[in-house]
Amino acid sequence: MTKRPNREVDASVILSLAPMEGITGHVFRRVHAECFGALDRYYTPFLTPLKVGDSFGGRDRDEIDPANNRGLDVVPQLLTKDADDFLRAARSLADMGYKEVNLNLGCPSGTVVAKGKGSGFLRNLEDLDVFLGEICEKSPIPVSVKTRIGVTDDGEYEQILKTFLRHNIVELIVHPRVQKDRYEGKPRWETYGRTLREAPFPVAYNGDVFCLADLDAFVQAYPETHHVMLGRGILANPALARMINGGSAATREELRYFHDKLFGAYLDEMGGNAVFRMKEWWFYAKFAFAEPLAVHRAVRKVRKVGEYEAAVERIFCNMPLAEQAIFRA
Ligand SMILES: Cc1cc2nc3c(=O)[nH]c(=O)nc-3n(C[C@H](O)[C@H](O)[C@H](O)COP(=O)(O)O)c2cc1C
Known part of the structure; x- marks a missing residue:
């Protein structure tokens, strides 16, 4: 085998x-x-x-x-x-x-x-x-x-x-x-x-x-x-x-690209409700970052597309990635 x-x-x-x-x-x-x-x-x-x-x-x-x-x-x-x-x-x-x-x-x-x-x-x-x-x-x-x-x-x-x-x-x-x-x-x-x-x-x-x-x-x-x-x-x-399968961990650029594509596709599908769909994703995706709680706080209260985009910009520009992205219950 x-x-x-x-x-x-x-x-x-x-x-x-x-x-x-x-x-x-x-x-x-x-x-x-x-x-x-x-x-x-x-x-x-x-x-x-x-x-x-x-x-x-x-x-x-x-x-x-x-x-x-x-x-x-x-x-x-x-x-x-x-x-x-x-x-x-x-x-x-x-x-x-x-x-x-x-x-x-x-x-x-x-x-x-x-x-x-x-x-x-x-x-x-x-x-x-x-x-x-x-x-x-x-x-x-x-x-x-x-x-x-x-x-x-x-x-x-x-x-x-x-x-x-x-x-x-x-x-x-x-x-x-x-x-x-x-x-x-x-x-x-x-x-x-x-x-x-x-x-x-x-x-x-x-x-x-x-x-x-x-x-x-x-x-x-x-x-x-x-x-x-x-x-x-x-x-x-x-x-x-x-x-x-033997490949590499996700880079920041890859995560950002993935995020933007996902958000864009949800915007096409459901308009402004895409923000709420993405917040569900962030519940898990925050563990890709060194401080998941800070990521959670950044997106927790946003409702509008513009606010959401600003929060995401802060996350990807300022927050370090975790050494290992791993879900924690
Ligand atoms: C938000 C959420 C939605 C889920 N929806 C379904 C579902 O539609 N059908 C299903 O069989 N399991 C569903 N599950 C269970 C998952 O498929 C899976 O069994 C569970 O997350 C455990 O696997 P994991 O530890 O790899 O996450 C859901 C779990 C979560 C957290």
Whole structure:
């Protein structure tokens, strides 16, 4: 097997970008790929299939419009507990040329969980079993699943895994936290390891891989790993995947160029609301700078495009970069 240059990670390991609602949509994917090189695969933030018409409306339609995803390997993600809605959406995705559809069983948001969707679906394994049976059998394109390992404690995973093992899932992406953890605490690597051992289908890992050392430690512990999904790590360090592939860290000029392209693309898409979209990005991107708190303060209160541009100018002109851009919870 060939290793990536100077890394423990085998060259065949797939790196994908995590779905992050409000952040890693089509604009981010395209600009990031242009500036730092494409990842092997991308997952759209969750889309909620409509009950009528052709399943997707408004923003969701832009998200999956093939013209917005050209040249990238994109897997649309659906959030639903209704098999008919899932299948209708999967059929339209297949018609658009998508080769896989992903089911969200991880979203921890209170409103989603209360409706029995996302990680809330893990509470109701009998229904989940029937649902997976229907969608895996009837979907015109293979179904992958992104899951948490339970709602309140990891003891639930025993039955959850048994449920998954009964179905023809093309890949299971495990974020080894329970819903109640949100994004806190250490991901339970051992539940991923157990899934790898027991599942007949490919298993991917997601959670808290923020730097090269995190990834090296992970693949040393689980050398059979074939796919790692990166989320906040890429937002804090947009060059993370490039560095994993043996490339260099982002320079100030590259970061500025990336920022300006991203902001420009959001301005084209949503006008002045681009400022709010960028502030969400800065929540993670501030860790590229030596003093994330100072960056946070610089953008926190801005509302108007002009104020925002002035704040960004101050950040890029005056604030030193961190020695290592790394997300910190
Ligand atoms: C703001 C935000 C939005 C997210 N949106 C989604 C989503 O739409 N679908 C999904 O499966 N996971 C979503 N996630 C979870 C991420 O995909 C990922 O599982 C999580 O960030 C852990 O990976 P990381 O430690 O590499 O960031 C979201 C996470 C955050 C912080």
